[in-house]
Amino acid sequence: MTDQAALVDLGQRHLYPNYQQSPFVLCRGQGSQLWDVQGKRYLDLCAGIAVNTLGHAHPRLVAAICEQAAKLIHVSNYFYNEPNLELAARLTEMSGYSRVFFCNSGTEAIEMSLKLARKHFTAKTNPDRYRIIAFSNSFHGRTLGALAVTGQEKYRDGFGPLAGVTHVPYGDVEAVRAQMGADVAGILVEPIQGEGGIITAPEGFLRSLRRIADEQGALLLADEVQTGVGRTGRFFACEHSGVVPDIVALAKGLGGGFPIGAVLCTEALALALPPGSHGTTFGGNPLASRAALAVLQVLDEEKLVAASQIKGAWLGQLLTELAARFPGQIAATRGLGLLWAVELDPSVDVNLVLQQCKNAGLLLTRAGSHALRFSPALTVLPSELEEGVQLLGKVLEAIVSCGIC
Numbered sequence: 001m002t003d004q005a006a007l008v009d010l011g012q013r014h015l016y017p018n019y020q021q022s023p024f025v026l027c028r029g030q031g032s033q034l035w036d037v038q039g040k041r042y043l044d045l046c047a048g049i050a051v052n053t054l055g056h057a058h059p060r061l062v063a064a065i066c067e068q069a070a071k072l073i074h075v076s077n078y079f080y081n082e083p084n085l086e087l088a089a090r091l092t093e094m095s096g097y098s099r100v101f102f103c104n105s106g107t108e109a110i111e112m113s114l115k116l117a118r119k120h121f122t123a124k125t126n127p128d129r130y131r132i133i134a135f136s137n138s139f140h141g142r143t144l145g146a147l148a149v150t151g152q153e154k155y156r157d158g159f160g161p162l163a164g165v166t167h168v169p170y171g172d173v174e175a176v177r178a179q180m181g182a183d184v185a186g187i188l189v190e191p192i193q194g195e196g197g198i199i200t201a202p203e204g205f206l207r208s209l210r211r212i213a214d215e216q217g218a219l220l221l222a223d224e225v226q227t228g229v230g231r232t233g234r235f236f237a238c239e240h241s242g243v244v245p246d247i248v249a250l251a252k253g254l255g256g257g258f259p260i261g262a263v264l265c266t267e268a269l270a271l272a273l274p275p276g277s278h279g280t281t282f283g284g285n286p287l288a289s290r291a292a293l294a295v296l297q298v299l300d301e302e303k304l305v306a307a308s309q310i311k312g313a314w315l316g317q318l319l320t321e322l323a324a325r326f327p328g329q330i331a332a333t334r335g336l337g338l339l340w341a342v343e344l345d346p347s348v349d350v351n352l353v354l355q356q357c358k359n360a361g362l363l364l365t366r367a368g369s370h371a372l373r374f375s376p377a378l379t380v381l382p383s384e385l386e387e388g389v390q391l392l393g394k395v396l397e398a399i400v401s402c403g404i405c
């Protein structure tokens with residue numbers, strides 16, 4: 001048997017210590033189940049932070065990656081490749097956008113979106129129109145550009161100066177209006193704040209942002225890195241409010257675990273970044289493109305976006321029932337589709353709960369300062385959602401009965 005402790009020791013000695021990783025090593029997955037090297041089974045309701053759209057080892061995704069790897073992995077953007085062209089056609093066709101740019105992560109998709117918004121105006125000799133309105137409690141990624149728009153001090157601390165962005169409270173239309181000006185290139189918004197704690201936008205908020213942007217000639221940029229690709233029961237979360245942004249950033253769930261990001265935009269923005277002005281070596285490579293194509297095909301064939309809505313409603317009901325059983329431990333539940341938060345009472349130690357869940361064989365992540373996040377694969381079984389909520393119930397019961405926590 002593999003010596004798990006020895007492996008963990010390698011990580012502790014050699015990995016850059018910017019993460020707090022659990023002391024076990026995962027080696028195999030199937031659907032919403034994972035196993036560590038000692039053979040312990042975990043129910044995976046985080047899906048790699050809303051990434052493994054099709055669960056682990058989905059045969060269609062595995063076959064697509066294997067076949068493509070045997071054919072062509074990378075050629076650079078000096079040349080076209082078939083999977084990339086097919087993916088571009090499919091994504092634009094299904095979304096109604098006319099253009100797509102491919103990159104490798106969420107932060108890169110945001111970076112490109114910001115550069116696109118700025119250059120759109122500066123290319124039209126409007127060099128003073130660069131400011132971005134973003135929101136408090138948002139998360140947009142870790143590069144300096146994406147960090148500049150991220151509205152949480154814990155991510156920004158020590159990395160400044162981060163200029164050119166004004167943060168206003170999420171949901172506050174009047175505050176947005178007050179901060180608009182002729183120098184604003186765009187408003188960047190998450191339709192649901194993911195890392196911030198699964199905070200849904202108040203009714204009408206996105207529509208108001210669309211209206212304000214239009215009135216002032218600015219762009220509306222949506223960060224759908226976490227909410228996109230069917231996670232909330234529509235392909236884009238913005239669809240719930242009938243809003244069409246000028247620019248949409250995708251990543252996390254798009255490749256089903258294979259790294260890929262994408263930026264979709266309208267034809268009006270197609271001339272902003274001419275050849276040479278932006279690019280990435282790996283972006284749009286055949287292997288990543290083929291993986292994303294497989295995800296979109298399976299999403300369609302297995303009707304997973306509708307499934308996300310149905311199973312998400314079921315998860316919401318299970319969590320509401322759980323909250324009723326633990327009024328002292330659960331302060332609130334909220335979410336949409338298969339993206340849910342269980343906000344714990346301030347008296348409960350979130351990390352302890354996550355730790356005990358892992359011990360019990362349930363993998364969840366944290367969102368915001370005091371919430372547990374459920375972001376399972378869209379292929380998750382209703383019975384697995386039930387099992388997960390039951391396991392969390394047992395953990396909370398133990399915490400209540402021990403009385404210390």
Ligand SMILES: *Cc1c(COP(=O)(O)O)cnc(C)c1O
Nearest residue numbers: 105106107139140141194225226
């Ligand atoms: C995860 C995330 C990002 C950053 O994506 P990376 O792939 O980690 O760079 C950006 N925006 C949102 C909303 C996210 O959830």
